[in-house]
Amino acid sequence: MANSSKKKSGLQRGESKAAFLFCTPAVVLALVFIILPFAMSVVYSFTNKQLIPKVGIETAFVGLKNYIEIFTSKVTVLSFKNTFLYALIVVPSVLVIGTVLAVFVNQKIKGVQVFRLIYFSPQVVTMTVVAVIWAFIFSSNSSGLLNSFLGLLHIAPQKWLQDQHLALPCLAIMYIWQNLGMQMLIILSGLQYISEELYEAAEIDGCTTFEKFIYITVPGLKNTLVYVLVSVIINSLKVFTQVYVLTNGGPSNATTTVVFQLYKAGFVNGQVGYSSAIAVTFFMLVMVISILQNKFAKED
Amino acid sequence: MRTAMSKRKKIIIKLCMYLGYLLIAAIFIGPIVFLFVSSLKPYVQIESDMSNIRAFIPYGDLSLDNYINVIVKADFFKFFKNSVVVTIIFVLLATTINAMIGYALGMLNFRGKAIIISTIVALSIIPTESIIINRFMTVNSLGMLNTYIGLAIPSVAYPMYMYLYYNHFKGMPKELQEAAIIDGASYWKIFTKIMMPLSKPIITTVAIMAFIRSWSDLLWPTLVTRDGTYRTLPLALKSLFSDTYTDWGQVFAFSTLMVIPTMILFLVFQKQFVASVTSSGIKG
Amino acid sequence: MKKKIFAGLLSAMMVVSLAACGSSETGATATESKSETTANTADGTAAAATDAQGGYEGKEVKVWISSGAEDDIYREMFDKIEGDLNITITDEYYSKDELDNKMQTSSIAGDMPDAVVADYLLIPKYYEAGLVANLDDYVTDELMDDYLPSVVSECTYNDHIISVAQFDSGLAFWANKSMLENAGVRIPADYKDAWDKAEFEDALKKLKDSGVEWPIYVRQNKPSTEYYTWMPFVASFGGDYMNRETGLCTGTLDGDNTIASFDFLAKLFTDGYADATCDYEDSFQKGENALALYGHSKYQDYKAALGDDLILVPLPDMGHGVYTCSGSTVMIMTTGAQESGKDDAVWAMLQEATNPDYIKMVVDVNGAVPARSSVMDAIPDYCEGGTLYLYRQQLESGISFLRPYTPAHMTIYDAMASVIGNIYAGADPATELHDAAANIDEIITENGWNFQ
Incomplete structure (x- = not known):
């Protein structure tokens, strides 16, 4: 590739110019609306900037104070733990159930399109509304929707969102319910790349359905699954809306997530500096993890 | 037997x-x-x-x-109109601008490509909520507060969509492009006349993601709208929750009205979205 | 080459963001000096306003309103006032969060409204940031003399009148009369006659024994409102949410008396007097409870469900006296209105809104306690023997407590909503309150919100 492009350097120049033009709008917008605001956050994270300071209080540099506070604040540390725990529940579930579901609806059966549509439908319900619906389902009352259902199975009523061990998994279930259809479809599109012949060959070799799944489907989906993995990890680490609308971080901060914590720091307590420091720490942490993960993946 | x-x-x-x-x-x-x-x-x-x-x-x-309460009292259709306008602007810009950079990264060779790709991955980590106040200041200094464009544009350059497009174009056959170049087509022409028509599934995917994102955005509009003129549906829905009393019947009615357009749209485009995703067209 | 470009870009960004940081600092000092000048000119313009009566005609007034049950009646009211005064009023309604987000960014955007209608507790933060005008030179003695004492105190911050109000909140137990009678519980005639702790506990027990499964409803479905409704109990136990002298919470919010009051709240659940899993709003209407700890806003609903069985019962004396909690929606003028010379129009509007006619118009809808005694005289419910007479009695006698009136309100409120939710879920009140007090105080001192 490198050789051939060297040969036609005139063409390459045209290509570079075109690439530059194609990139410009997105790059400019990203610079103005993502990179610049984030750079401001980095600067503010070393200050005590407030959203609306009391008259007479000046913004000043405070060094690493905000960063030190992140590690000394029990709640903020917990918010990081909660966020990763949430991702730990969401990511494998979406990946595994999404793949199984995709295979399940990848059959040439009459009417299967309708079911694909239905499975996808929660995706079009906005998260605020999802939260409202599930608040009713997760009613802690013994005559609540889910509790009544469990009652039929002779399972004792649960307190769901009011139970500090169940609240976070409940939020995860909401997200999985909403998001699974989308990931299912993306995986489904990946399935189309796997050649039918591989399955036929396996059939002749006497492979079971499960073996086919493990040895053909999963490796064939590698690229798709990597994309799903990355996008679900990133999205689930940013969990905010359900917390904001439903639990307000409770009970006992069991659902306080990083983004919710930095929102609260900024908008409720007015501490823009501290809020920025949480954002920067979160960014660095996820960056480091993904770099490490990349390294390990390459060594494999 | x-x-x-x-x-x-x-x-x-x-x-x-x-x-x-x-x-x-x-x-x-x-x-x-x-x-x-x-x-x-x-x-x-x-x-x-x-x-x-x-x-x-x-x-x-x-x-x-x-x-009736929601439509008459809560003035549903005023907010609906605003949401529609903002969402159309957002979806149009987000599908094209991110496709352009995705195409460049996926199919063209140029210096700095690797840096841009890793920057995109890094930027996708930043939660919008964490930069929202600074973004507000930027939009303010650009004079775009309380406008449709101010509501729509800050999230247009969306790292996830760029990555999705990049991934897609990377997998497209290079031969098509090379043939077109030999025929003397410009890159712009290749992009608009060959690549985009072949990318309908991914465009629809991004469009639907962008639609949902814009349709449900809750926090940004609270800041960028400065009076009643441009307020969107999620803000009006949030107003139905009051400290003293919430009429769940109305909340459900409002939510239903909010969800139905998305559902209709999805049903109309599902052929593009679901069917063409599953039909093996260009995957080669 | 690549590295150079990258470094250049990065340094450019740093410069820009530093500049942004710097400019916002100068912005802060600018507003400071502005508010100084407005303080100087305030007397002057007020005098001018009285000189030239009606000089405000034709002016445009922008009002932001925290939306709630009053939205429709406010719209009607502002329409009428427009006609009365010949001014243009632009009234915008936002949810509380949205209003707060918009107010906090209004000095950046430079679009401060001329007046705000919101919960009094939101105001101190705006006041300290220089957004709220002093009304000392505007208010009339006639108005202040007619106000309930509780209204005067909610409108007074830092020894200045900073707001006016149309109504106050009323708080006592809503009670189901026949359930109380059936259980043989004494019904106190007025607040001086309230149950003491032992009698209250006895009443709960009698009610439970008489077959009322959950004698009391404390709106456990919305823990954040308990910050308001539990205030009288905290006070009656001898505690408080914040030290009113220092503006700090440690030692008060987690003082022994406050902890005792929340232990008592927790015990209502563990003793089986309140249902911790009740997450719906209409428990009292459905006849599941004999007592409901809920403010005035439920009057219409409860009346419709219970009819003549609905009575008000004063909150019990838990050792340090009988109390109620007050404070509600207020109206303020911003410093922006003063700067743009609209203060005369805004004040005319506020004065009009606090006229008896408009007050009556609003309280007829939201069921709140009219801020002016003269208005109450005209409403049978607030006259002797009326259903809501107890509210009036309580507020006129000065036994009402305000929640902490501080710029740190949102921080304290948010923390207490969690604390109370956790207590419902079975957490230990002392631990919860200690943690909350420490966290709150850290933020208060960092933001300079304590009283010096």
Whole structure:
């Protein structure tokens, strides 16, 4: 590739110019609306900037104070733990159930399109509304929707969102319910790349359905699954809306997530500096993890 | 004899499959049915129906009262119009601008490509909520507060969409492009006339993601709208929750009205979205 | 080459963001000096306003309103006032969060409204940031003399009148009369006659024994409102949410008396007097409870459900006296209105809104306690023997407590909503309150919100 492009350097120049033009709008917008605001956050994270300071209080540099506070604040540390725990529940579930579901609806059966549509439908319900619906389902009352259902199975009523061990998994279930259809479809599109012949060959070799799944489907989906993995990890680490609308971080901060914590720091307590420091720490942490993960993946 | 057996077996397997499909469908659609059904009931009945299957059945004291209240009192259609305009601007820009950079990264060779790609991955980590105040200051200094463009544009350059497009274009056959270049086509022409028409599934995917994102955005509009003129649906929905009293019937009616356009749109485009995703067109 | 470009870009960004940081600092000092000048000119313009009566005609007034049950009646009211005064009023309604987000960014955007209608507790933060005008030179003695004492105190911050109000909140137990009678519980005639702790506990027990499964409803479905409704109990136990002298919470919010009051709240659940899993709003209407700890806003609903069985019962004396909690929606003028010379129009509007006619118009809808005694005289419910007479009695006698009136309100409120939610879920009140007090105080001192 490198050789051939060297040969036609005139063409390459045209290509570079075109690439530059194609990139410009997105790059400019990203610079103005993502990179610049984030750079401001980095600067503010070393200050005590407030959203609306009391008259007479000046913004000043405070060094690493905000960063030190992140590690000394029990709640903020917990918010990081909660966020990763949430991702730990969401990511494998979406990946595994999404793949199984995709295979399940990848059959040439009459009417299967309708079911694909239905499975996808929660995706079009906005998260605020999802939260409202599930608040009713997760009613802690013994005559609540889910509790009544469990009652039929002779399972004792649960307190769901009011139970500090169940609240976070409940939020995860909401997200999985909403998001699974989308990931299912993306995986489904990946399935189309796997050649039918591989399955036929396996059939002749006497492979079971499960073996086919493990040895053909999963490796064939590698690229798709990597994309799903990355996008679900990133999205689930940013969990905010359900917390904001439903639990307000409770009970006992069991659902306080990083983004919710930095929102609260900024908008409720007015501490823009501290809020920025949480954002920067979160960014660095996820960056480091993904770099490490990349390294390990390459060594494999 | 053997064929009859396997035929029966096939039918049983098929039946089991359908049963499975239906069960899973119930989980996915149940809560939505609950939403639609409850929007027709008065609040008192919603509460009393919670304990059993009636929560999913339209029966009892059904009326359109909640809807009338929401449309007349909560002025649904004013917010609806704003949401529609903002969402159209956002979807159009987000699908094209991110496709352009995705195409460049996926199919063209140029210096700095690797840096841009890793920057995109890094930027996707930044939660919008964490830069929202600074973004507000930027939009303010650009004079875009309280405008449709100010509502729509800050999220247009969306790292996830760029990455999705990049991934897609990376997988497209290079031969098409090379042939077009030999024919003397410009890159712009290749992009608009060849690549984009071949990318309908991914465009639809991004468009739907962008639509949902814009349609449900809650936090940014609270800052960037500065009076009632441009407020969007999620803000109006949030206003229905009050400290003193929340009429869930109205919340459900409002939510239903908010969800239905998305559903219709999705049904219209599902052929593009679902069908062309599954039909093996260009995947080679 | 690549590295150079990258470094250049990065340094450019740093410069820009530093500049942004710097400019916002100068912005802060600018508003400071502005508010100084407005303080100087305030007397002057007020005098001018009285000189030239009606000089405000034709002016445009922008009002932001925290939306709630009053939205429709406010719209009607502002329409009428427009006609009365010949001014243009642009009234915008936002949810509380949205209003707060918009107010906090209004000095950046430079679009401060001329007046705000919101919960009094939101105001101190705006006041300290220089957004709220002093009304000392505007208010009339006639108005202040007619106000309930509780209204005067909610409108007074830092020894200045900073707001006016149309109504106050009323808080006592809503009670189901026949359930109380059935259980043989004494019904106190007025607040001086309230149950003491032992009698209250006895009443709960009697009610439970008489077959009322959950004698009391404390709106456990919305823990954040308990910050308001539990205030009288905290006070009656001898505690408080914040030290009113220092503006800090440690030692008060987690003082022994406050902890005792929340232990008592927790015990209502563990003793089986309140249902911790009740997450719906209409428990009292459905006849599940004999007592409901809920403010005035439920009057219409409860009346419709219970009819003549609905009575008000004063909150019990838990050792340090009988109390109620007050404070509600207020109206303020911004410093922006003063700067743009609209203060005369804004004040005319506020004065009009606090006229008896408009007050009556609003309280007829939201069921709140009219801020002016003269208005109450005209409403049978607030006259002797009326259903809501107890509210009036309580507020006129000065036994009402305000929640902490501080710029740190949102921080304290948010923390207490969690604390109370956790207590419902079975957490230990002392631990919860200690943690909350420490966290709150850290933020208060960092933001300079304590009283010096």
